[in-house]
Amino acid sequence: MFYEACLAGGVSRSKAKMLYWAVANHGPQWRLVEEYPKMGAPGETGRSQPILVPRAIGSKFLTQADATWAIEFFANYDPPLDQIPGLAPPN
Numbered sequence: 001m002f003y004e005a006c007l008a009g010g011v012s013r014s015k016a017k018m019l020y021w022a023v024a025n026h027g028p029q030w031r032l033v034e035e036y037p038k039m040g041a042p043g044e045t046g047r048s049q050p051i052l053v054p055r056a057i058g059s060k061f062l063t064q065a066d067a068t069w070a071i072e073f074f075a076n077y078d079p080p081l082d083q084i085p086g087l088a089p090p091n
């Protein structure tokens with residue numbers, strides 16, 4: 001959705017992919033965890049059905065070297081969207 005919003009806002013395709021990469025790899029990360037909501041009368045025992053709730057698990061700091069790599073990479077390559085979250089600069 002972020003990539004599509006960038007395009008709709010007039011951002012070039014390569015820059016939209018670079019921005020998507022930055023958010024996917026360096027923005028806040030979330031995971032779904034099971035949680036049991038409290039339901040029923042006070043003192044009632046037992047648990048209700050679990051629900052999945054997003055929980056923040058942090059983010060990875062974007063370095064200047066990562067940003068420089070991304071600018072050059074996305075100017076020269078056009079990877080499919082589904083491969084962008086796993087891309088990383090070479091070590």
